[in-house]
Amino acid sequence: MKKGVILFAYNTEDYDYVKMAEYAVKRIHYFLDLPVTLVTGNRQYQNNLFDKVIYEEANTNNKKDRKVWFNKDRYKAFDLSPYDNTLILDVDYVVNSQKLNKLFQIMDDICVHNTTEFLMQPNLPYEYLSAYSYKTAWATVIGFKKTNKAKQVFDCMKMIQENYNHYSNVYNFVAGTFRNDYAISIALHIVNGHLLPKSDIIPWNLIHVGKNTSVYKTNDNVLCEEFVVIFDNWKKNKIKKEYIQFKNLDFHVINKDNFVELLP
Amino acid sequence: MDTKTLIQEAKARFSHNAAKAALYEKYSSKLIVAEQNGLWKATITLISFLATISDEEVVIIDEFNNLVKVNRQKLHKTLLEIYTNVMNEWYDEFKELENKR
Numbered sequence: 001m002k003k004g005v006i007l008f009a010y011n012t013e014d015y016d017y018v019k020m021a022e023y024a025v026k027r028i029h030y031f032l033d034l035p036v037t038l039v040t041g042n043r044q045y046q047n048n049l050f051d052k053v054i055y056e057e058a059n060t061n062n063k064k065d066r067k068v069w070f071n072k073d074r075y076k077a078f079d080l081s082p083y084d085n086t087l088i089l090d091v092d093y094v095v096n097s098q099k100l101n102k103l104f105q106i107m108d109d110i111c112v113h114n115t116t117e118f119l120m121q122p123n124l125p126y127e128y129l130s131a132y133s134y135k136t137a138w139a140t141v142i143g144f145k146k147t148n149k150a151k152q153v154f155d156c157m158k159m160i161q162e163n164y165n166h167y168s169n170v171y172n173f174v175a176g177t178f179r180n181d182y183a184i185s186i187a188l189h190i191v192n193g194h195l196l197p198k199s200d201i202i203p204w205n206l207i208h209v210g211k212n213t214s215v216y217k218t219n220d221n222v223l224c225e226e227f228v229v230i231f232d233n234w235k236k237n238k239i240k241k242e243y244i245q246f247k248n249l250d251f252h253v254i255n256k257d258n259f260v261e262l263l264p
Numbered sequence: 265m266d267t268k269t270l271i272q273e274a275k276a277r278f279s280h281n282a283a284k285a286a287l288y289e290k291y292s293s294k295l296i297v298a299e300q301n302g303l304w305k306a307t308i309t310l311i312s313f314l315a316t317i318s319d320e321e322v323v324i325i326d327e328f329n330n331l332v333k334v335n336r337q338k339l340h341k342t343l344l345e346i347y348t349n350v351m352n353e354w355y356d357e358f359k360e361l362e363n364k365r
Contacts, residue, residue, distance in 0.1 A: 122282070241274045243278060
């Protein structure tokens, strides 16, 4: 069974996602020892770091903060992936341990995170699609096998993307910006008969570096394993800065500007 | 700017509680293992249960809520080994934290 990782990277005016993918691929090779396929909108792009580079025209039909955001068409991963067992990772997910290799042993068809932990903000509640809806699953890390059920989930994501306004009405969320997290949350529930079996959930938390929190590398090595997180803790109208230092823990950086600072 | 200087200039205080929480996230997932067609977490409860019964085979509900018939001794040995290794590693890092300021 061929295992591998697939990354999607479409550059925008503000961020060089391909550069982020180059950072990610080095870490994936080092920690997970897996081949990586890049899906990008740059037809000329070639880089030996990647097992395969696939050109796929960007879907420009999405906006975030009034700017174009190329995050649609993630459902194509099922057909694009050259691997039997695939991990889809966001390029701003920092692989910093071998933990993800365990997913290949434990996943049945498809699995995602639906529980999160924000570093230094332990009491933040989980995100829900809306007050009366499902807990949000995260498309930051998706593991899948090329099975019928996984195909159904990705086909369903396509259907949701194409009818996003309708699903926003059904599930009562704001449709302004398309989110893969919402699409996969709904798709998993539909395919599973509006239940979510435990086998579709990654049995550990997705670690975020979130708001008011910044992450710094402790050295300039692209494979740096130790990071410092500084948190602006508001107490009595004053900021008290707190920090932790950790190693060998994967994390997802929500603030792109902060993530860019980690790049070599 | 290196991180030491950064921490000093920001007058940031080391947060023991947040560091403990990060360690929990790091190590609790290491207790999870796939074995004998089931997914298990090496917990004190499960290890003790496997140690106290005498049947060669036993049916247990795994982390995915599936009923799995397992070889008791084999699973017990695997879980105990994982538990011991992870806890020792965790403890070493936990002790390092106590000295941080």
